[in-house]
Amino acid sequence: MKYYYVDELRSLLQASGFSIVNEYGYYDRRPISEGPELIFVCKKGESKDVKK
Numbered sequence: 001m002k003y004y005y006v007d008e009l010r011s012l013l014q015a016s017g018f019s020i021v022n023e024y025g026y027y028d029r030r031p032i033s034e035g036p037e038l039i040f041v042c043k044k045g046e047s048k049d050v051k052k
Contacts, residue, residue, distance in 0.1 A: 009038055018042040 004012070006023075013020060020042055025035020032038065 004038065006032060006038055009040065013040060013042055017044060019045040 010020060010023075020040055022041040023032045024030065024037070024039040024041075025032040026037050027039070
């Protein structure tokens with residue numbers, strides 16, 4: 001198993017051609033900075049600003 005830091009995972013997703021639509025820290029949609037998980041909603045395409 002490998003742990004990713006949030007900035008590292010963002011970079012990997014964007015370098016792989018994904019656009020981050022939204023990101024959450026847990027399944028209840030709390031901000032990524034306030035949760036124990038890294039949940040990204042992505043789509044294939046160009047990178048755009050992330051809604052936090």
